[in-house]
Amino acid sequence: MPLNIIICIKAVVLEAPDGKVIRTSETCALNPFDRPAIEMAIRLRDEAGGTVTAVSMGPESGSLALYEALAMGVDHVVLVSDPSLAGSDTFATSTVLSAAIRKLAPFDLLLFGTRTSDSDTGQVGPQTSVLLDIPLVTGVTAVTRKKANFIVERKIDEFIEEYEVALPGALTIHASALQPRDASLMGLETAYGQEQFTLMTLKDLDILAEQVGDNGSPTKIINMQRIQKKRKCEMIQGSVEEQAEELVRRLKEAGHIG
Amino acid sequence: MSFLTTKHTLVRRSVRAFCERELQPIAKELDIEARFPWDVVEKMGKLGYFGIQVPAALSGAAMDSVSYCIVIEEISRACAGLGLCVTVHNSVGVYPLVAFGTEEQKQKWVPPLAKGERIGAFCLTEPNVGSDASAVESTAIRDGDHYIVNANKVLVTNGAVADTCLMFVKTDPAAGHRGLSVIVAERGMQGFIIGDLEDLSGNRANAVSSIRLTDCRIPVSHLLGKEGMGMKIGLAALDTGRIGIAAQALGIAQAAMEEGIRYAQQRRQFGVPISRHQAVQMMIADMATKVDAARLLVYRAAAQRDSGGPFSKESAMAKLFASEIASEVADMAVQIHGGYGYTKGYPVERYYRDARITRIYEGTAEIHRIVIARSVLEEYK
Structure with a gap:
């Protein structure tokens, strides 16, 4: 049975900004935690046939992430972009993504990375699945087919949990699941040659302006400031043995070692 | 940019x-x-x-x-x-x-x-052939539907790992550069002999070696273009090739600059990182300016090639400048490292050796100056 897979990806900011985040192609990149999920999507498609569609919400400057997904081997990319979406928190983002995914339905499998390297909440995958009312397994490390369903594994503490997931279902893929492939030069050239972007704006989605952006966000970032790391260097005196003993004593005292 | x-x-x-x-x-x-x-x-x-x-x-x-x-x-x-x-x-x-x-x-x-x-290789250089390509002594003598090729090619980049080699040979030894032709020789052909690896100063990951063809019978279908087109093919290849060597020199310079800056920010003398000392800052400014200027010239030559126009002068300028600044920047990076820069413990020592050859191969700096001067003089005629 061919699979229709949708994967949600994000262009993350590469470095912590001072103040307001300015997204350009130079400051953004595909979220590294999305790469293993893209790899999983491509492999499942290559085994079963079907298509992989990558969906991303954000300004057009973040389209670099979508091109990279295309270069890796994704079939279609959809950018959901609208000025009204600025300021969306994870809940508003999940509202938008679930609305876009409804437009792209039917689908069999919805994939996410476990989290993003910039905001690091890990909430969008689970929230979007809940809004779409489909089953979800998080932190998946292996996926195998069992007739119409999937058997998935997730590692938790000292255990491996196994779930059987009915389709359509959602998975967040753990970064350790797979080594993602490098984009080939052929892939990059083809990605930029095809211009096969589908652009969705708010009016393409069946949601209201109040549900997105600042208005639709129950959480708000009030302030953001860089953490000032206060480090000081102290030289421990004495013979090598004395220095080692003193170092161990201090590390114990500070609770860093047992 | x-x-x-x-x-x-x-x-x-x-x-x-x-x-x-x-x-x-x-x-x-x-x-x-x-x-x-x-x-x-x-x-x-x-x-x-x-x-x-x-x-x-x-x-x-x-x-x-x-x-x-x-x-x-x-x-x-x-x-x-x-x-x-x-x-x-x-x-x-x-x-x-x-x-x-x-x-x-x-x-x-x-x-x-x-x-x-x-892997491909370009076999032009011989013991008596460097900048003067018309002096090729290797020969290909027609024998029915084959050429009998005798060639002694030295300093062949990729030589010891190459499978498909463009051999520059004289099909008409009496005709000077008009007798120069390109024949594709393949590893495994009878009489195709790969010499020992050259013990290079830099670029040592490259398997540079000699390649010798001794009474090697190569089908006529391996002739590239027509007989006598060797010079034309060679010049077209080198026009393109020198943009690549310019990019290689640029990459070496970039690496050397990054290591120089990194070291300058870590190494402390007189109580501060040496990057705080103006003498070191002068070198950092020069390295960054030279690398940027080279990058502009290299990308311009490439963009000119993409536009479909002539790009000989642009690629010669890019190759000349990038190769010379690669040596200069690597030299400064070594200087910033002090004595450690002269040891194999730090990569700048390798960059210093790697950079040097870029002024020699794919046309020496001197040949490139001639190419540029001729082109400029033509413009102002």
Whole structure:
């Protein structure tokens, strides 16, 4: 049975900004935690046939992430972009993504990375699945087919949990699941040659302006400031043995070692 | 930089990530052991690095020249010897086959080369042939539907690993440069002998060696273009090739600059990092300015090639300047490192050796000055 897979990806900011985040192609990149999920999507498609569609919400400057997904081997990319979406928190983002995914339905499998390297909440995958009312397994490390369903594994503490997931279902893929492939030069050239972007704006989605952006966000970032790391260097005196003993004593005292 | 699009940003990021993961960690050991990294080359082949500008129909990535330069620059930033391998293979090894080959020749040779399954080489230099290509002493004498080729080629880049070699030979020894032709010789042919590896000063990951053909019978169908077209093919290949060498020099310079800056920020003298001292800042400013200027010249030459116009002067300027600043920047990076810069414990010592050859191969700095001067004098005639 061919699979229709949708994967949600994000262009993350590469470095912590001072103040307001300015997204350009130079400051953004595909979220590294999305790469293993893209790899999983491509492999499942290559085994079963079907298509992989990558969906991303954000300004057009973040389209670099979508091109990279295309270069890796994704079939279609959809950018959901609208000025009204600025300021969306994870809940508003999940509202938008679930609305876009409804437009792209039917689908069999919805994939996410476990989290993003910039905001690091890990909430969008689970929230979007809940809004779409489909089953979800998080932190998946292996996926195998069992007739119409999937058997998935997730590692938790000292255990491996196994779930059987009915389709359509959602998975967040753990970064350790797979080594993602490098984009080939052929892939990059083809990605930029095809211009096969589908652009969705708010009016393409069946949601209201109040549900997105600042208005639709129950959480708000009030302030953001860089953490000032206060480090000081102290030289421990004495013979090598004395220095080692003193170092161990201090590390114990500070609770860093047992 | 106006020559660059977001595609180029992604190409750089992608190639850099690959090279930092696969090549940079082993570059020192490749240099010490003079080892060609077949495992990395195989991966590069699958990613299209060996057919960067080859048309898609011939299994290439069909990219523009600016992308090409970025790929070479990034490989060379990690390992100059492999950057050399990839650029020589692409520009003077494969490009002449694409540009001058018959449909049959292209189908036969180009796809395996573009996929990195076979390695290409350009065999012009001989013991008595350097800048003067018309002095080639190797010969190909017609015998029915074969040529009997006797050739002694030295200092062949990729020589010891090459499968498909463009041999510059005289099909009409009496006709001077008009008797120069290109014949494709393949490893495994009877009489095809690969000499010992050269014990190089830098670029040691590259398997530079001599190649000798002794009474080697090569079918007439291996002639590229027509008899007597050798000079034309050679010059076209070198015009393209020198942009790649310019990009290689740029990559070495970039690597040297980064190491110089990093060291300057760590090394403390007189109670502060040495980057606080103006004497070191002067060198950092010069390194950054030279690298930027070289990058502009290299990308301009590539963009000029992409535009379809003549680019001989631009590529000569880019190659001349980038190769000279690579030595200067590597020299400054060594100077910043002080005594440690003269040891193999730090990579700047390797960059210093790697940079030097870029002023010699694919046309010496002196030959490039002649090319540039002729072109400029023509403009002001």
